[in-house]
Amino acid sequence: MNSAQLLLAAPEIWVLAMAGVIAIVDLFLREERRGIIHLLAMLTIIFAAIITFRGGFLLDGVPTANAFKDLFIRDSMGDVLKVFSFILMGMIFIYSKYHLRNFNMFRSDFYTLSLEALLGVMLLISANSMLMIYLGLELISLSVYALVAFDRESGRGSEAAMKYFVLGSVASGILLYGMSMIYGATGSLLLPDIAEAIRVQGTDDILLVFGLVFVVVGIAFKFGVVPFHMWIPDVYEGAPPAVTLFISSVPKLAAFAMAYRFLSSGLGDLHVHWQGMLATLAVLSIVVGNLAAIMQTNIKRMLAYSTISHMGFVLLGLLPGTAYGYGAAMYYVIVYGIMSVASFGMIILLSARGVEAENLEDFKGLNQRSPFYAAIMGLVMFSMAGIPPMVGFFAKLMVLKAVIEAGMLWLAVTAVVFAVIGAFYYLRIIKYMYFDDPEHETPITAPVDFGAALTLNGAMILGLGMFSSSLIAICMTSFGL
Numbered sequence: 001m002n003s004a005q006l007l008l009a010a011p012e013i014w015v016l017a018m019a020g021v022i023a024i025v026d027l028f029l030r031e032e033r034r035g036i037i038h039l040l041a042m043l044t045i046i047f048a049a050i051i052t053f054r055g056g057f058l059l060d061g062v063p064t065a066n067a068f069k070d071l072f073i074r075d076s077m078g079d080v081l082k083v084f085s086f087i088l089m090g091m092i093f094i095y096s097k098y099h100l101r102n103f104n105m106f107r108s109d110f111y112t113l114s115l116e117a118l119l120g121v122m123l124l125i126s127a128n129s130m131l132m133i134y135l136g137l138e139l140i141s142l143s144v145y146a147l148v149a150f151d152r153e154s155g156r157g158s159e160a161a162m163k164y165f166v167l168g169s170v171a172s173g174i175l176l177y178g179m180s181m182i183y184g185a186t187g188s189l190l191l192p193d194i195a196e197a198i199r200v201q202g203t204d205d206i207l208l209v210f211g212l213v214f215v216v217v218g219i220a221f222k223f224g225v226v227p228f229h230m231w232i233p234d235v236y237e238g239a240p241p242a243v244t245l246f247i248s249s250v251p252k253l254a255a256f257a258m259a260y261r262f263l264s265s266g267l268g269d270l271h272v273h274w275q276g277m278l279a280t281l282a283v284l285s286i287v288v289g290n291l292a293a294i295m296q297t298n299i300k301r302m303l304a305y306s307t308i309s310h311m312g313f314v315l316l317g318l319l320p321g322t323a324y325g326y327g328a329a330m331y332y333v334i335v336y337g338i339m340s341v342a343s344f345g346m347i348i349l350l351s352a353r354g355v356e357a358e359n360l361e362d363f364k365g366l367n368q369r370s371p372f373y374a375a376i377m378g379l380v381m382f383s384m385a386g387i388p389p390m391v392g393f394f395a396k397l398m399v400l401k402a403v404i405e406a407g408m409l410w411l412a413v414t415a416v417v418f419a420v421i422g423a424f425y426y427l428r429i430i431k432y433m434y435f436d437d438p439e440h441e442t443p444i445t446a447p448v449d450f451g452a453a454l455t456l457n458g459a460m461i462l463g464l465g466m467f468s469s470s471l472i473a474i475c476m477t478s479f480g481l
Helices: 003-008 010-028 035-054 076-102 108-125 130-148 155-186 191-201 206-223 231-238 241-247 250-266 268-294 299-318 323-350 371-385 391-405 409-435 448-466 469-477
Strands: 065-067 072-074
Touching (some): 003 065, 010 035, 035 076, 076 108, 108 130, 130 155, 130 241, 130 250, 155 191, 191 250, 231 241, 231 299, 241 250, 241 323, 250 268, 268 299, 299 391, 299 409, 323 469
Antiparallel strands (some): 065 072
């Protein structure tokens, strides 16, 4: 270990250090000065982004670099995902502060656990070894288990945390079992060495194929795709909105990175085996996610099933195994993170007086109460439905193009059909907001920073759709296109 290697991991070291600083500073703060914790968390995110930018990898200006005996990799793809993780995390902290204060849960452990989960996301994004993948994955999981049960007085939250812990532990065990099989077949934990061993010995080793199956199951659970989706609706509903806000966005970027590193960098020669598995998972997720979402009356559960459908589209980008497909999937998962943060931000905005706005009826007459915020929610719903010129349309278009180029037209047609069916439950929110009368006339107010963040969030959804070429180019450049 030397200073050059430490500089490669400087963003991770900074986030880790600040998580500890926040936990210590909170011990010396009076209740009325807890806002300092929020300020420190925001500064952590800002400086982490600056450190990442200064690393020089963001636009592929320098070649890939490895550190810590090749366990850690730094490249443009990883830095792009990290920067967007920081952007989403900044919005999450702004939205969450408003919710935590309203529901008397404004404590430093939310920020500490969130930063530790973010650290896990960053490690997973830069993992070049099965050991680092598992370390990042468990750091995320253990932090999120605690966050789901963050509201100590919520029995529903405790139940959701327990379900997530049990199912997550099983999934982690399955993934670890698959890793052990791959290690036994190749004799290495490093992904490049695994790829080289497979090239030398071929792809017919039954132990290797079985290990691949277990690894795909572990990846599918972290994405939350069918049939490994059981935890998502319960966790989304049971967790505080501030926590659901995080779970629904930033970890999805890490799940994409894990899938890419594992399936492309390590198991790329087994593409013929894992392509069919991802195709099956994608179809099931798009079909089940959209159909189940139609039947929901709780908006958090509706968005949970919507997430399952969107992650099916991400798998569509991964399954061709091409640079264009990976770029499309990366673009999709970033876009989804932006849309998801905005949707849960609106739920937090409408929650007041200790009562969560978790039913679809809570959006009735929103246009009469606040035309501006109704317009932002309209942008989010149109984008999630894939209606142009919103950014969600171009995300869907790119992954469908990747699938068609791979010769899987039937898969693209199936995805389009069920995306059209799924548009119903997004447009239902529009109907509630613009065509129904409000149940009460309480004006909607928000702090300046909350309103500014939500406005920026909506502007990103519209702006990245109307001027989509820049973000698309960044994603494609990350994969050498």
